[in-house]
Amino acid sequence: MxxxxxxxxxxxxxxxxxxxxxxxxxxxxxxxxxxxxxxxxxxxxxxxxxxxxxxxxxxxxxxxxxxxxxxxxxxxxxxxxxxxxxxxxxxxxxxHPVELLPDIADVVEALSHRYRLILITKGDLFDQESKIARSGLAGRFDAVEIVSEKDSASYRRVLERHSVAPDRFVMVGNSVRSDILPVLAIGGHAVHIPYAITWAHEEAEPPDEHYRRIDSVLDLPPLLAAW
Amino acid sequence: MxxxxxxxxxxxxxxxxxxxxxxxxxxxxxxxxxxxxxxxxxxxxxxxxxxxxxxxxxxxxxxxxxxxxxxxxxxxxxxxxxxxxxxxxxxxxxxHPVELLPDIADVVEALSHRYRLILITKGDLFDQESKIARSGLAGRFDAVEIVSEKDSASYRRVLERHSVAPDRFVMVGNSVRSDILPVLAIGGHAVHIPYAITWAHEEAEPPDEHYRRIDSVLDLPPLLAAW
The missing domain is CATH 1.10.150.240 (Putative phosphatase; domain 2)
Structure with missing residues (x-):
C-alpha cells in the first residue's frame, strides 16, 4: 500500500x-x-x-x-x-560535521531497496544541501525537496510533483507540527520519532489511524511492513 | 521548436x-x-x-x-x-518592495500564453520565495526552481524534472556566467539581457548559434518567434 x-x-x-x-x-x-x-x-x-x-x-x-x-x-x-x-x-x-542519528544509515539503506525515498527538509537551501551532501545519504534518496515552510500546501506540492497519492505516502520525522499534522491533514500517513531534546511545550499526540509514534528508527521497517 | x-x-x-x-x-x-x-x-x-x-x-x-x-x-x-x-x-x-524591470510584466504575460515559463533563480530560498510572491508574477509561471548554484548540473536536473529537452529550452538572464554558459554547455539556447549595473570585469560574449544578446526584454518575443 x-x-x-x-x-x-x-x-x-x-x-x-x-x-x-x-x-x-x-x-x-x-x-x-x-x-x-x-x-x-x-x-x-x-x-x-x-x-x-x-x-x-x-x-x-x-x-x-x-x-x-x-x-x-x-x-x-x-x-x-x-x-x-x-x-x-x-x-x-x-x-560542523554531520552526525547521523543511531541506526539511520542501516535503516535508510534497507528501506531504499523497497520504497521510494524522498528527503523533505525545511530551512536554508545552501546549508541543507551542504548537509545532505556531507551526510553520505544522498545516494539513498530518489529525490530531495527543500522547502521554506512545512505546511499542508508544501507537502501537497511535493507529492503532486512526484505523482504520489497521499494514501501511499508516509512522512517520518521528529516534529509533530512540521512532519506529522500537515501530512495527516492531506490524507497521508505519519510516523513520529521524537528527538532526545524536546521543546519546552510538550507536543500533543494526534488521534489518527494514519499516525504512529516510535522510539527508534529500528521500529520503522516492521511498522511499514505491517501497515 | x-x-x-x-x-x-x-x-x-x-x-x-x-x-x-x-x-x-x-x-x-x-x-x-x-x-x-x-x-x-x-x-x-x-x-x-x-x-x-x-x-x-x-x-x-x-x-x-x-x-x-x-x-x-x-x-x-x-x-x-x-x-x-x-x-x-x-x-x-x-x-524592500520588489521593483520589476521595465516592460517585464507585459512581456512575461504575453509569453505565458505561448510558452511554458519556468522561473529559475539562485540564492536564499526564503528571500527568493518572498520576492516571487511579492513580484505579482508567480501566477504567470508554470514552475519555480530555486537553486543554490547555477551550473550545468543544476540546469540539467531542472530540465529533467520537467521533461524538457535542452534544444527546446531557452534561458533568459543577465549573467553570462550563471544564465548563459551553463545552458549552452548542455545544448540549450540562451538570451543575455545585460543589467544596467555591470560587474567590474566585463563579461565575454560566447560565440554560439544558440546564443543572442538583446538590450531590452521587448526584443525577446520576436527573437523567439524567429528562432
Missing part, C-alpha cells in the same frame, strides 16, 4: 538541535557578565520570533538574532570582538 | 544589484571615519569571497560579511550601535 517514504532531515536523520543548544550555551557564557541565562534565553527567543518573518529558518538568521540580542542586552556596550565570536560560533555550526 | 523559457529573477525580472549597491554606499558612509571607500570595498569583497563557501549567496550572508569587515577595519573598535545599523540595512533590503 505505502510505496513512498518522506524523511525529515534535521533531528530525524542527523543531529541539529544539539548544535543550536551548544551554541546557545556559548552565547550565555559570553554574556554572563551582562545578564543571567534565563533573561538571555528570553531575549534571544524574542529576537528569533520577531526576525522569523524576514530571515526564515536557519543558522545565519540565528546568528543575526544572537548579535541583536547581545547589543540590546548590553545597551550597546558589547565589545565588537564578542560579536565576532558570535559570527565564529555560527561558522562553526555551518561547518 | 522552443517551447519552454527559463527566466532568471534577480536583475532580469526585478531589480536586485541596485539594492546591494545602495546598501554598500550606506556601509561606506557609516565607516568613512575608519577607512577610505576603496579599502572598504576591497575588504568587504574579500570577506564575501571567503564566506561564500559557508554562507552561499544572499542578503543574510552579505550582512554578516559587512559586520566582519567593519570589525576588522576598525581593529574591533566599531561601536555596537553601528553594527546594529548594518543589521538594519539588511532588514531594509529583505523588506
Amino acid at each position: 505505502i510505496d513512498t517514504i518522506g524523511f525529515d532531515g534535521d533531528d530525524t536523520l542527523w543531529h541539529n538541535e544539539s548544535l543550536f543548544s551548544m551554541t546557545q550555551e556559548r552565547f550565555r557564557a559570553l554574556l554572563a557578565h551582562a545578564a543571567d541565562p534565563d533573561d538571555l534565553d528570553r531575549r534571544l527567543l524574542d529576537a528569533e520570533r520577531a526576525n522569523l518573518k524576514v530571515y526564515g529558518y536557519g543558522i545565519k538568521g540565528f546568528v543575526l538574532s544572537m548579535i541583536e540580542s547581545a547589543i540590546s542586552v548590553t545597551d550597546g556596550r558589547v565589545p565588537a570582538r564578542d560579536l565576532q565570536s558570535l559570527i565564529d560560533f555560527g561558522k562553526a555550526m555551518l561547518e | 522552443i517551447d519552454t523559457i527559463g527566466f532568471d529573477g534577480d536583475d532580469t525580472l526585478w531589480h536586485n544589484e541596485s539594492l546591494f549597491s545602495m546598501t554598500q554606499e550606506r556601509f561606506r558612509a557609516l565607516l568613512a571615519h575608519a577607512a577610505d571607500p576603496d579599502d572598504l570595498d576591497r575588504r568587504l569583497l574579500d570577506a564575501e569571497r571567503a564566506n561564500l563557501k559557508v554562507y552561499g549567496y544572499g542578503i543574510k550572508g552579505f550582512v554578516l560579511s559587512m559586520i566582519e569587515s567593519a570589525i576588522s577595519v576598525t581593529d574591533g573598535r566599531v561601536p555596537a550601535r553601528d553594527l546594529q545599523s548594518l543589521i538594519d540595512f539588511g532588514k531594509a533590503m529583505l523588506e
Whole structure:
C-alpha cells in the first residue's frame, strides 16, 4: 500500500538541535557578565520570533538574532570582538560535521531497496544541501525537496510533483507540527520519532489511524511492513 | 521548436544589484571615519569571497560579511550601535518592495500564453520565495526552481524534472556566467539581457548559434518567434 517514504532531515536523520543548544550555551557564557541565562534565553527567543518573518529558518538568521540580542542586552556596550565570536560560533555550526542519528544509515539503506525515498527538509537551501551532501545519504534518496515552510500546501506540492497519492505516502520525522499534522491533514500517513531534546511545550499526540509514534528508527521497517 | 523559457529573477525580472549597491554606499558612509571607500570595498569583497563557501549567496550572508569587515577595519573598535545599523540595512533590503524591470510584466504575460515559463533563480530560498510572491508574477509561471548554484548540473536536473529537452529550452538572464554558459554547455539556447549595473570585469560574449544578446526584454518575443 505505502510505496513512498518522506524523511525529515534535521533531528530525524542527523543531529541539529544539539548544535543550536551548544551554541546557545556559548552565547550565555559570553554574556554572563551582562545578564543571567534565563533573561538571555528570553531575549534571544524574542529576537528569533520577531526576525522569523524576514530571515526564515536557519543558522545565519540565528546568528543575526544572537548579535541583536547581545547589543540590546548590553545597551550597546558589547565589545565588537564578542560579536565576532558570535559570527565564529555560527561558522562553526555551518561547518560542523554531520552526525547521523543511531541506526539511520542501516535503516535508510534497507528501506531504499523497497520504497521510494524522498528527503523533505525545511530551512536554508545552501546549508541543507551542504548537509545532505556531507551526510553520505544522498545516494539513498530518489529525490530531495527543500522547502521554506512545512505546511499542508508544501507537502501537497511535493507529492503532486512526484505523482504520489497521499494514501501511499508516509512522512517520518521528529516534529509533530512540521512532519506529522500537515501530512495527516492531506490524507497521508505519519510516523513520529521524537528527538532526545524536546521543546519546552510538550507536543500533543494526534488521534489518527494514519499516525504512529516510535522510539527508534529500528521500529520503522516492521511498522511499514505491517501497515 | 522552443517551447519552454527559463527566466532568471534577480536583475532580469526585478531589480536586485541596485539594492546591494545602495546598501554598500550606506556601509561606506557609516565607516568613512575608519577607512577610505576603496579599502572598504576591497575588504568587504574579500570577506564575501571567503564566506561564500559557508554562507552561499544572499542578503543574510552579505550582512554578516559587512559586520566582519567593519570589525576588522576598525581593529574591533566599531561601536555596537553601528553594527546594529548594518543589521538594519539588511532588514531594509529583505523588506524592500520588489521593483520589476521595465516592460517585464507585459512581456512575461504575453509569453505565458505561448510558452511554458519556468522561473529559475539562485540564492536564499526564503528571500527568493518572498520576492516571487511579492513580484505579482508567480501566477504567470508554470514552475519555480530555486537553486543554490547555477551550473550545468543544476540546469540539467531542472530540465529533467520537467521533461524538457535542452534544444527546446531557452534561458533568459543577465549573467553570462550563471544564465548563459551553463545552458549552452548542455545544448540549450540562451538570451543575455545585460543589467544596467555591470560587474567590474566585463563579461565575454560566447560565440554560439544558440546564443543572442538583446538590450531590452521587448526584443525577446520576436527573437523567439524567429528562432
